[in-house]
Amino acid sequence: MVREITDIARTHLARDGAAGLSLRAVAREMGMxxxxIHRYFPTKDDLLTALIIDGYNAIGDAAEASQQGQDPTGRWLALCHAVRDFALERPHEYALLYGSPVPGYQAPADTIAPAMRTTLVYGRIISDARPVSPVAVPPPAVLGPDVEALRSVMPGVSDEVVTPALTAWTALFxxxxxxxxxxxxxxxxHRREIFDHGMRSLARYLGL
Amino acid sequence: MVREITDIARTHLARDGAAGLSLRAVAREMGMxxxxIHRYFPTKDDLLTALIIDGYNAIGDAAEASQQGQDPTGRWLALCHAVRDFALERPHEYALLYGSPVPGYQAPADTIAPAMRTTLVYGRIISDARPVSPVAVPPPAVLGPDVEALRSVMPGVSDEVVTPALTAWTALFxxxxxxxxxxxxxxxxHRREIFDHGMRSLARYLGL
DNA sequence: GCTCGTCAAGAGCACTGCTCTCTTTTCTGT
DNA sequence: ACAGAAAAGAGAGCAGTGCTCTTGACGAGC
Known part of the structure; x- marks a missing residue:
């Protein structure tokens, strides 16, 4: 039942976006x-949360599937294109995940684990490669704790590279x-080509 | 009259976000x-357009005001912080400008000129500095027309730097x-510090 | 056989954007 | 100064929304 609701909701989301998603329309399509529908999803935010979790898992699947044992640069590029392809194929879902949050919606804690999956794919690339960025500079002392927190995603990476790695990650999105x-x-x-060229240059920026 | 409506609408936008903006609420607050209200803004999109144009002009003002004759890196950092400060001070307006577009809304042509103001500030920095990126690589031949189009924003910049310059620009946002x-x-x-460190590293990436 | 909990339906509330009609106000031209 | 035109506002109404509350059906456990 929950499955059927989310499936229909996802098609509506894909068509009309998050704000155009209507519980009544979903119910109508189910003949309900x-x-x-409020028995299964008490509030619209609950339905959105389910869609968000599914979305993070979908992009996480795509991100993980893109990693087929190439060299670090190849894996980085594959990840970039996986994210971009997901965004182009399911723009409203991407917007729901990485765009402006819908007003009044507060993401509950159970969204962060699925959200981390994609991030961890990136972390593994950096962690495996241990790049030496040609332009890196040690972060200021205040950033010590933050660098430590970031390093938990990319173990073993040097201080100088952790922060550029974060910058490259945000640059992708x-x-x-x-x-x-x-x-x-x-x-x-030529959007795909310029994206590809940009991500390649970020790989050199990181020293991959 | 139009001025008063947009002013009230802006306060509502700042409080509730774009989706929570209600023509009726604005009218109510005006005792109307x-x-x-539909006589002044026939549709909600028209009001949004007005707010978007004002928003682009506001961030354009901030971007231009940040450029106080420092060296290129200083101007780049000042621009970055101007954008970030604007986003933190007026998050819903930033989301309206650079976040996911509101569903069904199609930006009319008169928004692009104000939107270009901030971009042009960036273009002038790169154009004045003519940086030599330490990691740049010539773009593939297919990108010729796109590189040419981008160069119109940053005249005189070499092919190798135009594309990293675009990447740095998107990385900022x-x-x-x-x-x-x-x-x-x-x-x-320490969000401000890590942002600052990241933008400094992008400056080195560009060769500023 | 009879409770009791689950599921669904229906009506209703307060809200939205938008349209249409009708009245009032304001401005303009003689 | 005054009649007429144009503009501005008011009100009702339509179709839609999220959400709540109450009422009715249905099947499992005692």
Missing amino acids: ASSA GAVSFELFGQFGDTIT | ASSA GAVSFELFGQFGDTIT
Whole structure:
């Protein structure tokens, strides 16, 4: 039952986006009274949470599947394209995960574990490669605890590389979001190629 | 009149976000009938467009004001912090400008000129500095037209640097969005410092 | 056989964007 | 100064939303 609701909700989400998702419309499509759906998902946020968890798991699957034993740069590029392909195929789900949060929605704790899956794929790449960034500089002392926290995702990586690695990670999502959210307008025509070139240059930035 | 409506709408936007913005609530606060507001903004999208244009101009103002004749790296850092400060001060407006687009809304053409203001500030920095990136590689031939289009924002910059410059630009917004949209959770405590360190490393990546 | 908990339905509340009609106000041209 | 036109606002109404509360069906356990 929950499965059927989330499946229908996902198709509505894919079509209309998170804000256009309507519990009543889902109920209608199931031939159910609008009130009955609240038995399974008491509030719309609960349904959104389920979709968010599914979404993180879907992109986590894609991220993990992209890692087929290449060299670090190949794995990094594969991960980048996995994220971008997911975003292009399921834009509304990507927006739900990495875009502006829907107002009033507070992500519960059980979303963070699925969200970490994709991050951990990245962490493993960096951790395995132990890159030496050509432009890295040691982080200031205040950042000690934060560097330590970040290193738990990429064990064994030196202080100098942990922070550029974070920057590259956010840069990936910045590039995807910029493209997906229409910031490029129509200035860029070969989007995949320019994305690929940008991610390759980030690999060199990291020293992969 | 239009001014008063947008002012009130902006306070509502700051409080409730774009999706929570209600024409009726704005009308109520003005002591007006809900229908009367449609005379000034026929549709909610029109009001959003006005807010978006104002928002782009506000961040454009901040970006331009940050450029006080330092060296290129200083100007780049000042621009980064101007963007980040704007995002932290007016998160819902930032989300409206650079976050996931509100569903069904199609940005009209008159938003792109204000949007370009901030981009042009960046373009001038790169154009003035003509950096030589230590990790740059010439873009593939297919990207010729795109590189040309990008160069119109940063005249005189070499092919090798145009694409990393785009990557750094999207990386800036990726870092701000990650922080603002809660992707860091509570792993990062010194957010300003880690942002600053990341943007400095991007400056070296660009060869500024 | 009879309770009792689960599931679904229906009605209803308060809210939304938007349209239509009707009235009032304001401005303009003579 | 005054009549007419144009603009501005009010009100009712439609279709839709999330969510709550109450009522009815149905099957399992005592």
